[in-house]
Amino acid sequence: MTPDEFVALLRDHWPQTLAALDPADREELAVLLQGLASATDPQAVQAALRRLRRLLRALPDEHPVTLALRGSVRFAGAPDGPEVDRVPVLALLATLHAPPASPDPVRARLLAAPSLPAAEVAAGPGEPGLIRLRHPELGDRYPRFQFAAGTARPLAVVGRINRLLMADRDPWGAADWWLGRNRWLRGVPAELLGSVPDEELTRAARELVEGD
Incomplete structure (x- = not known):
């Protein structure tokens, strides 16, 4: 060479x-x-x-x-x-x-949300359909709302909704749905987990998918 x-x-x-x-x-x-x-x-x-x-x-x-x-x-x-x-x-x-390029504001907001590292999630029971986001410095991260408080145990309703939102194909879009304000629910879906019936959260996600 x-x-x-x-x-x-x-x-x-x-x-x-x-x-x-x-x-x-x-x-x-x-x-x-x-x-x-x-x-x-x-x-x-x-x-x-x-x-x-x-x-x-x-x-x-x-x-x-x-x-x-x-x-x-x-x-x-x-x-x-x-x-x-x-x-x-x-x-x-x-x-x-050269100065670093300006980050995408939506992705920057999603990456700033609480999350778990891939190693911690891998040690848990696992669940298909989890949202995994690639952080440029920290590697793969899983938004924290997907798990029961204080654990790495995935919430079943999150897995169901993530599959509806096709999170395996568009993890950023699915994360944005969870972490952005939803007019149908009148709140942020991730913040409503446990306080709004699972069926209502699922209907809101289905409304988005079927509306497309």
């Missing part, structure tokens, strides 16, 4: 690579890329690439960059001249230093 092929590999899988690295590794990645961009001789380029390769060992085994590097023993390049095109390296650096 040549140095330019290595940079192209990073570019092609850049979002997945950043998502798989923790904040400290991303900071180190920025430093190493800067070192690669400023390298002025083949030896410095090779040294920067070796350090980058060591850092990328933190990626999961199934990551496409890991799989591509696994079959590559060393970097190849001309011994008497620059070995890497700095333009794409600087482009990657620019994305690292």
Whole structure:
């Protein structure tokens, strides 16, 4: 693999690579890329690439960059001249230093609601139809309203309604129904669990589905 092929590999899988690295590794990645961009001789380029390769060992085994590097023993390049095109390296650096994109306000609101981590839910009895939301920093989260108070035991009525709302296909839409104000119920469905009959909550969800 040549140095330019290595940079192209990073570019092609850049979002997945950043998502798989923790904040400290991303900071180190920025430093190493800067070192690669400023390298002025083949030896410095090779040294920067070796350090980058060591850092990328933190990626999961199934990551496409890991799989591509696994079959590559060393970097190849001309011994008497620059070995890497700095333009794409600087482009990657620019994305690292760019301000983060503004989050979707609806998803941000849903992710701010109380939730349980996937590990805690997996330890419970389980229930088909639970809403699972992907948090960009915390991983998979399950909105807390789906469980009996103080436990990871799913509420049967939530599972039934989630299936009506096709939460397996559109977890964000289902979560928005539960956590948004419902005109038919005159309240927020998640807050009405236990105080409004299950049948009434189910009718409200069915009204939405059949109305579509």
